[in-house]
Amino acid sequence: MKKIIEDFKITDTEHFSLKKYDTGYTADYKKEDADLILQGLITEISELQEKLYACNHYALLIIFQAMDAAGKDSAIAHTMSGLNPQGCQVYSFKQPSTEEYDHDFLWRHYKALPERGRIGIHNRSHYENVLVTKVHPEYVLKENIPGIGKVEDIDESFWKHRYKSIKSFEKHLTRNGTVIIKFFLHVSKEEQKERFLQRLEKPDKNWKFSAADIAEREHWNEYMDAYEQAIKETSTDNAPWYVLPADKKWFTRIAISHVVLETLKGLDLRNPRVPADQKAKFDEIRKQLENEK
Template structure:
């Protein structure tokens, strides 16, 4: 599992290039062994989730970002399938509402953060504000930002300030006990085409396809540039990005599960120890129950 962290964690932000990351990598794993591996990973993660809940000192925020059809939904479903739903919450962020636009861009995401002891999963996240808005900067005008009355007002300094806001936001969260893992599911344009065609050809997948997805596909290069810049600007030691290959869904799930499990292990959580007086009460309760 530590190998997955070393392999996919973005540490060299200065020379980071998405083009250097293989979208079809499987790290020597084979598809026919994936199910057993994933089952074992899920079982181990479930045990550590209980420790996270009992310790009540940290929360875990897992962020998923990707192009359409990269497998975010299925990765979340499979890697989280063994967790206790009482200690896990999933938020999927769509287009901001009128209320959202009346606040700063981080507001709705802050409201969705997991409490201590819980795992929060964000399907898309505050990063949409440096991804979609960078590809379609006209969306920024809806935010009614002071000093931004025209797209000519949006330049390099604007984006640097927004990256800084994100870094400060995540720094504040980690300082207060929230562990952050950020996954970019790295899909090739060719594989996206194949998955789109399946959504169109297979009736039970028709609902997954939206014609607007083709508009984003036309801007593939712009999106890759936006992702590359966002990852370079916001991958830190305390709040790292992991670029996970997404052409093989079965391997994506193994990699994501392994990184989550290792992150929880590294917390070295322990069940709370009861004070002496409480232990005496437990012994008394045991004696009374045995006497019934």
């Protein structure tokens, strides 16, 4: 388990490169054992979720980013299947609305943060503002930012400031009890192609296909550069990035669960103690209940 954390957690941002990460890596795990291993991990996570709620000191924010067809939706469904839905919330962020464009780019994400004691999952996140907008800088113009009237106004300093805003946002959250895990599901271009073909060939998967996904595929190298730079700029001790191989979905789910479990374990969660004066009344209350007719 520890090796999975070490393999995928980005700590050396200076020498980080996505090319060093094998999208088909599965460590020493075997597919035939995956379901049993995953179920065991989910059971442990569920037990800690209860303590997270009872403790009420921390919130856990899990961020998923990936290229299309990398398996974000299925990863969330499988790895979070054992959680109590009352203590978990999932947000999927689409193109900003008119109202959202009228606020700063972090506003809608701040509104979706989990409360203390809860787990929040963001399917795509505030990182879209340094990913899709970097590949398509014309989208930034919709934000009506002072001094940004044309694409040529969006220079390197603009992106530096945006990375800085993200790091400040996340640092503020962690100082106030929100624990952040950021996952990049790293799928290969070849595997994405196979998954797109499956969506076209299988009737029950047709609904998942979008011609827009093919258009974005044409920008693959630009997206890889944008992801690499974003991870280098924003992977910190308080809000680390994990780059997980995503060509084998069964292993991706195991890796996600390992990281979530170890993160929760690291919080040393404890059930709150009952005050002595209240506990002293337990015998009296117990007798009262037992003597009910």
